[in-house]
Amino acid sequence: MPSPRSLRRLLPALPILLCVLACGYAAYHLSNQAGIRALADNGERQLELHARAVQGEISTHTYLPSLLELEASVTRLLLIPTDYRRQRVNEYLEGLNSRSGSRAIYVMDTSGRVLAASNWRDADSFQGEDLSFRAYFQDAMQGRPGRFYGIGSTTGEAGYYLAHGLRNDGEIIGVAVVKIRLDTLEQRWERARLEAFVSDANGIIILSSDPARRLKAVRPLDDDQRARLAGSLQYHWTRLDELTPLAREPFGAGELLTLPAADANAPPIRYLAQTLPLVDPPWEFTLLSPLQDVQREAWRNGLLAAVAFALVAFLLIAWNERRKVVSTRLAAREALEEANSQLERKIADRTAHLRASNDLLRAQIRERRQAEETLRKAQDDLVQAGKLAVIGQMSTSIAHELNQPLAAVRTLAGNSVRFLQRGNLEVTASNLHTINSLIDHMGRITASLRAFARRSDDTGRAQLGKAVDAAIFLLHSRLETTPVTLVREVDDVPVGIDQTRLEQILVNLIVNALDAMAPQRDRRLWLHGETDGKRYCLTVRDNGPGVPPEARVHLFEPFFTTKPGEQGLGLGLTLSASLAAAAGGNLAVQHPTEGGTAFVLTLPLLDLPGNPADV
Numbered sequence: 001m002p003s004p005r006s007l008r009r010l011l012p013a014l015p016i017l018l019c020v021l022a023c024g025y026a027a028y029h030l031s032n033q034a035g036i037r038a039l040a041d042n043g044e045r046q047l048e049l050h051a052r053a054v055q056g057e058i059s060t061h062t063y064l065p066s067l068l069e070l071e072a073s074v075t076r077l078l079l080i081p082t083d084y085r086r087q088r089v090n091e092y093l094e095g096l097n098s099r100s101g102s103r104a105i106y107v108m109d110t111s112g113r114v115l116a117a118s119n120w121r122d123a124d125s126f127q128g129e130d131l132s133f134r135a136y137f138q139d140a141m142q143g144r145p146g147r148f149y150g151i152g153s154t155t156g157e158a159g160y161y162l163a164h165g166l167r168n169d170g171e172i173i174g175v176a177v178v179k180i181r182l183d184t185l186e187q188r189w190e191r192a193r194l195e196a197f198v199s200d201a202n203g204i205i206i207l208s209s210d211p212a213r214r215l216k217a218v219r220p221l222d223d224d225q226r227a228r229l230a231g232s233l234q235y236h237w238t239r240l241d242e243l244t245p246l247a248r249e250p251f252g253a254g255e256l257l258t259l260p261a262a263d264a265n266a267p268p269i270r271y272l273a274q275t276l277p278l279v280d281p282p283w284e285f286t287l288l289s290p291l292q293d294v295q296r297e298a299w300r301n302g303l304l305a306a307v308a309f310a311l312v313a314f315l316l317i318a319w320n321e322r323r324k325v326v327s328t329r330l331a332a333r334e335a336l337e338e339a340n341s342q343l344e345r346k347i348a349d350r351t352a353h354l355r356a357s358n359d360l361l362r363a364q365i366r367e368r369r370q371a372e373e374t375l376r377k378a379q380d381d382l383v384q385a386g387k388l389a390v391i392g393q394m395s396t397s398i399a400h401e402l403n404q405p406l407a408a409v410r411t412l413a414g415n416s417v418r419f420l421q422r423g424n425l426e427v428t429a430s431n432l433h434t435i436n437s438l439i440d441h442m443g444r445i446t447a448s449l450r451a452f453a454r455r456s457d458d459t460g461r462a463q464l465g466k467a468v469d470a471a472i473f474l475l476h477s478r479l480e481t482t483p484v485t486l487v488r489e490v491d492d493v494p495v496g497i498d499q500t501r502l503e504q505i506l507v508n509l510i511v512n513a514l515d516a517m518a519p520q521r522d523r524r525l526w527l528h529g530e531t532d533g534k535r536y537c538l539t540v541r542d543n544g545p546g547v548p549p550e551a552r553v554h555l556f557e558p559f560f561t562t563k564p565g566e567q568g569l570g571l572g573l574t575l576s577a578s579l580a581a582a583a584g585g586n587l588a589v590q591h592p593t594e595g596g597t598a599f600v601l602t603l604p605l606l607d608l609p610g611n612p613a614d615v
Contacts, residue, residue, distance in 0.1 A: 016313050023309040028302030035294035036272060040252055043274045043289050046194070051276045051285040054185060054198060054207075058160060058281065061102055061180050065146075065164030068176040074107055074116075078166065078174040081115055089116035090127070103159050104179045110172070112137050133233070136163040140175040147281050149206050150234040157181075158206070160281075182207055195271070195288040200281070202229060204240060216243040218286075256291070270295070409435050460583070461606060462499040464538065465492025468527060471506035475514075482514055484523040491529055495536055496604040497583035505579055505587070508572040509540040509599050515563055516544030516597065535585070536605050541598035546591060555589055576601075 068074050073092060077085040093105045097118035104126065106117035112132020119125045131137055136146030146163025159179040165172040189196055189209035197208035203219040215238045221229075229235060246268050247258035254274040261269050271288040278285060327334070416431040468490050472479070479486075495502070510525070517523040524543045529536060547555065551562055558574045577587040585603040592598055 016310075016317075019313070020306050020310045024302040024306030027305030028298045031301040032294060032298035035297055036251060036256075036291065039272055039289050039291070039294060040254060040274065043254070043272060043287050047274050047276045047285065047287045050189075050194070050196060050287070051278055053188075054182075054283070054285060055278055055280065057182060057185060058162075058180070061100065061178055062162055064096070064100055064102065064105065064178040065162050065176040067096075068105075068107065069164070069166050074166065074176070075168055075173070077107065077115055078109060079168065081109070086116050090118070090120040093118040094120070100178075102178050103157075103181045106177055106179075107166075108137060108175045108177065110141065110174060115174070134161070135234075136161045136177065137175055139163065140165040140177075141172060143172065146175070146177070148234075149200055149281070151236040151238075152179075156236060158183075195290065197286055197288075198278075199284050199286065201283070202234075204229075204235060205243065206283075213243055216241050218243055257288070259288075409439070460496055460498060462495055462497050462502040463492055464490060464495055464502070464529065464536065467499060467502040467506055470503045471510055474503075474507060475510055478511070478514060482518060482523065484514065484517065484525050487524070487526045487528075489526070489528045490538065491531075491536075493529075493531075493536055494606040496606055497579070497585070501579045501583070502603075505576040505601060506540075508576045509601070512572060512599075513540060513542035513544065513597075517542050520544070531605065532602070534605050534607075535602050538601045538603075539590075539598050540601070541592070541596055543596045546595055546597050547589075552589070552591065556587075 071089075071092065073085060073088050077089050089107060093107070093116055097103075097105045102118075104117060104119050106114050106119075106126045108114050108131060112130055112134075114126045114129045114131060117126040120127050134148060134150070136148035138146075140146040140163040143165055146161065148161040148163070149158070150161070151158045159181050162178045162180070164176050166174045166176055185198075186207055186209055188194075195209050197205045197210070197213055199205050199218045202225070203217050203221070205213050205216050205218060208214045215235055217240050220242060221240060226240065229240065243259075245257040245259050247256075247270075249256040251272065254272055257271045257273045258268045259271060261267065270291040272291060273286055273288055275284050275286045277283075412431040412435050416428045416435075419425075419427045419431070468488070472486075513525055514523075517525075522543070526541045527538070528541070529538045531537075547562065556573050556577050573587070580587040580601060580603065583603060585601065588600045588602070590598040590600060
């Protein structure tokens with residue numbers, strides 16, 4: 001028994017041994033995974049190449065059955081079969097089969113009996129056989145291309161059948177069938193040392209580089225499926241055993257399969273199975289890539305990594321022991337110098353980092369100030385553009401308002417001249433006073449328009465009642481042409497926003513309400529205000545049809561409008577919300593249950609001397 005002292009000496013070596021084993025296992029695992037991935041990448045290329053080869057082998061013969069429809073002797077034989085015509089067709093099919101390289105070509109009548117065949121000279125000729133039970137004959141008689149893989153009932157030889165219904169005057173009078181052999185593909189796979197197989201729609205392996213896997217099922221078959229396949233004689237009398245893997249593990253787009261070896265005494269073989277579906281015919285091509293070489297290389301790499309780690313660990317331990325012996329006296333001084341050097345480096349790095357951070361912060365501040373200035377300028381331009389757009393819409397109404405006083409001034413001036421000539425000074429003076437009043441009225445109209453059109457001075461103070469009066473005055477002609485019942489419950493309080501910007505918001509909201517109520521007769525518009533702490537809420541509500549649910553989420557998006565045609569640019573609500581937000585408030589929308597739409601404008605109250613906040 002080892003002594004306790006010996007065990008204590010071995011304890012430090014135990015972690016190193018565990019690290020060596022862990023390093024070897026990690027290298028083995030990584031190498032194995034990398035090898036399998038590389039094998040999978042190479043397998044994908046081979047999979048595509050060989051799958052195309054299978055489809056190409058079939059596609060080279062797909063034209064042959066329909067070609068017989070152009071041969072007059074075949075048509076005549078199907079219409080009126082005679083020995084002379086049968087002999088001519090037999091010779092023609094024999095030559096066509098020799099030139100095309102197919103296994104056999106034959107012609108069947110509508111009852112499924114073979115009238116002529118290319119192998120008419122052979123003892124196992126198809127001529128006279130009744131093949132009406134074959135699926136390809138039944139498909140061709142229904143006008144569909146016949147595609148069928150099976151084992152011949154006459155020769156017992158596997159092949160792929162291509163069938164085509166032969167027509168005369170639009171009526172199917174027979175079926176042409178071409179049988180091709182695909183065993184050349186298996187020979188190519190064997191020469192290339194490729195392990196692969198092709199399974200059909202029934203899950204039966206019909207082509208395989210390993211003959212032992214041929215005609216085995218890749219998935220379980222129930223009793224009904226086995227009975228149906230046995231009745232069709234597609235695989236003759238084969239038992240159709242299952243190809244059952246010993247182990248199955250998914251890996252990426254493929255699987256890791258463990259299959260028994262051909263030799264019963266040999267250990268099972270692990271494969272990387274990759275499958276690619278074929279388009280025509282509906283088969284699946286499966287490539288099996290053995291993993292013996294990958295695992296052998298992984299074991300070698302794991303062993304090398306473990307040995308390398310053990311050697312490095314041994315060298316590090318030896319170097320560490322020698323360093324302890326040599327540097328015992330200098331350890332304290334070197335540690336102090338190193339600590340001082342690290343401290344100086346950290347201070348220098350921290351100083352440079354702080355300097356760079358300060359420079360970056362200053363640059364960001366400059367960029368943000370510039371961006372704010374650009375944004376403010378763009379917002380002012382957008383405000384002015386919105387006001388000019390509103391002025392453009394009101395130009396017709398303003399012209400109408402000015403035309404009426406101008407016509408009255410013209411009439412009164414003419415009358416004043418006549419009364420002056422007659423010496424009636426009293427009537428003349430009355431007409432002149434009336435003219436003066438009309439001119440003052442036109443001046444107020446144009447002054448309001450100029451005040452609304454000029455750029456704001458950013459004073460940040462507005463009287464709510466004055467803004468409501470100005471908005472109603474600007475829309476006076478619109479309110480006359482579109483009669484509306486106006487309910488005004490607004491306090492004349494000072495709020496924190498520019499006067500013209502507040503007027504523009506109110507004009508946009510009232511115009512939107514008038515547009516929404518235009519098609520109806522009963523129009524009602526409510527302007528209701530109330531104080532909420534240090535803020536004032538103004539609600540502009542109409543009794544229109546309201547906003548459709550699907551459009552509510554887009555109301556404040558630029559260039560979105562629910563107005564028909566080109567009546568709006570879709571900027572009014574976006575601009576109004578932006579102006580309210582810039583003033584420290586907000587613009588929200590509500591959809592009352594009784595109908596209509598309500599926009600709530602919230603602005604900060606100004607508690608200035610002589611202007612109390614709560615009115």
